[in-house]
Amino acid sequence: MKAYLTRRYRFSASxxxxxxxxxxxxxxxVYGKCNNxxxxxxxxxxxxxxxxxxxxxxxxxxxxxxxxxxxxxxxxQRYDRENLNTLAEFSTAVPTTENLCIEVYNILDxxxxxxxxxxxxxxxxxxxxFEYAGGREVRR
Amino acid sequence: xxxxxxxxxxxxAHYYHxxxxxxxxxxxxxxKCSNxxxxxxxxxxxxxxxxxxxxxxGFVVDLKELKDVMHREVxxxxxxxxxxxxxxxxxxxxxxxxxxxxxxxxxxKPKLRVAQIHRVRLYETPDLxxxxxxxx
Numbered sequence: 583m584k585a586y587l588t589r590r591y592r593f594s595a596s597x598x599x600x601x602x603x604x605x606x607x608x609x610x611x612v613y614g615k616c617n618n619x620x621x622x623x624x625x626x627x628x629x630x631x632x633x634x635x636x637x638x639x640x641x642x643x644x645x646x647x648x649x650x651x652x653x654x655x656x657x658x659q660r661y662d663r664e665n666l667n668t669l670a671e672f673s674t675a676v677p678t679t680e681n682l683c684i685e686v687y688n689i690l691d692x693x694x695x696x697x698x699x700x701x702x703x704x705x706x707x708x709x710x711x712f713e714y715a716g717g718r719e720v721r722r
Numbered sequence: 723x724x725x726x727x728x729x730x731x732x733x734x735a736h737y738y739h740x741x742x743x744x745x746x747x748x749x750x751x752x753x754k755c756s757n758x759x760x761x762x763x764x765x766x767x768x769x770x771x772x773x774x775x776x777x778x779x780g781f782v783v784d785l786k787e788l789k790d791v792m793h794r795e796v797x798x799x800x801x802x803x804x805x806x807x808x809x810x811x812x813x814x815x816x817x818x819x820x821x822x823x824x825x826x827x828x829x830x831k832p833k834l835r836v837a838q839i840h841r842v843r844l845y846e847t848p849d850l851x852x853x854x855x856x857x858x
Contacts, residue, residue, distance in 0.1 A: 640751060
């Protein structure tokens with residue numbers, strides 16, 4: 583029986599939305615306040631959904647300790663209390679929450695092997711959130 | 723097609739233990755959750771049903787009926803219970819969030835005649851939940 587398990591994590595980081603191939607005026611017009619040269623920050627909430635058959639011996643899709651260990655080591659520690667613009671993955675890509683979502687999905691998809699990574703959902707603020715399922719339709 | 727979700731809450735005790743595993747294996751795999759004295763959670767259940775909106779009533783489902791079925795089949799049975807000891811299906815199956823969600827689906831599915839059940843979502847804590855769509 584296939585089930586979907588979702589775990590919620592949090593981290594805080596700063597960023598500035600600025601695209602190098604746009605003019606200063608264009609950047610200001612596209613990103614507005616988010617283009618402030620000094621940056622700003624968010625408390626991000628990250629939801630990781632893994633899916634798979636429930637192991638009859640453990641009753642689990644995957645061991646939560648393995649998922650927590652991976653996400654805390656590879657994602658939360660990487661991004662918490664950082665300026666996203668200073669990180670290699672955002673040297674050219676703009677650190678929007680869309681791009682952050684895709685980055686986090688890819689870290690999980692390539693490195694977490696105890697269950698299939700179904701979806702990543704990220705809340706940038708209480709008013710907006712983003713979801714990425716590796717290009718697949720998001721299951722509702 | 724319209725989807726309707728109804729929430730309910732229940733509180734219950736459980737522990738994780740597989741008698742086929744050694745004491746060390748149970749401790750390694752289930753950690754603190756393997757304490758045989760049990761521990762508890764405030765569970766939040768979300769049941770989503772789907773269907774066409776009835777032209778006369780404007781309803782996908784009679785909410786009272788959905789609420790009654792959820793309470794009769796799930797809440798009355800599991801609220802303030804020790805799942806391992808008092809719920810038949812958990813005598814030989816570990817009451818993980820995954821298995822409780824599946825059990826809730828199996829309890830509701832045959833009783834919900836008026837609308838089609840789409841999803842059972844069960845929160846063990848605000849930071850952990852399981853979705854089950856009846857997939858094999």
